[in-house]
Amino acid sequence: MNAPLTTSAILDTSRQGTPERLAGLFDAHHQRLFRLALRLSPDREEAHDLVQEAFLRAARQPSSVPDGAEEAWLVRTLVNLCRDRYRRLGVRSRAHESLRREEERVHPEAAAVARATVRAALARLAPRRRAVIVLHELEGMPAREVARLLGIAEVTVRWHLLTARRELARVLLEDRR
């Protein structure tokens, strides 16, 4: 499910012109970024917007995308976009709770309920912490790789993991009651 993070195609495209490089970046990473955005955002539409906005930032400032670390830059940009939206939504928990209730009503199957529960639980986390727990627990990345992608220290990643697990345990236990 997880695509390789670095590809030789990206290194090759980094030596080409801006449109060719951008097209190579998009072709190599759009599906993986979309999966990550689905896990970080409350719904599919927002995930779509997040991915497009991340690539648009790369298109508007191609010089800011470092050669050889394009995917890390894209992931960091995606997480930062999530943080921006998170800050803008002052009533995020209530909004996500209403979203979960709506999804449970429309899709009453157990899998859908489980998805809505997890999505709501993840939405309670701060964006960076959410990204850390998603990359580590759902995408199976080691903490060192998560630290490299997000541009933070490995010890910070471990601290986010610890805190996120506590918060998720509390939220999931509350949901069981």
Next chain:
Amino acid sequence: MNDERIRQRLREGDPVTGESGLTPGEVRAMRRAVLTAAPEPRRRLLPMLALAGAATAAVLIALFALRPGSVQPPAPARVAAVPARPPEPQAPRISASPVAPPSRGENKQRPAHRRRHLRAAPPETATLATLEPTGNPPEEPGARQIQFSTPGGTRIIWTLTSGKASR
């Protein structure tokens, strides 16, 4: 709830489960939007190149126009009518006129209107020939004397009498 149980719950409710990802239509639309937003380097470079070319041409023209060697002094007139000036004591001077016979004996049989060649010191300037006035104006009215000196030092004197040029 331990870590393993949390991980299991997260994977059971992974939001990606059941999602097919972006559809081909969504991918095409997003790709087009992204590539359209990319700046085109050629269009950005074109005005800069044109400006640089114009500036270079202007600098070259200015350098060519203001180069010190390009401003040449006007060439001296090779033949000019010069008014009479005081005689120079060192320069050999020959006054040949039809009214004044030559002073030296070897020139007694020569007609007065013949051209005479005298070796003189080379002039300072490298002009092809200069015209100098004679120190002794012709005594006969209407007679006129013209002296040339070549860069090699040869002096040529023409005497013009009564409106007719004679060599």
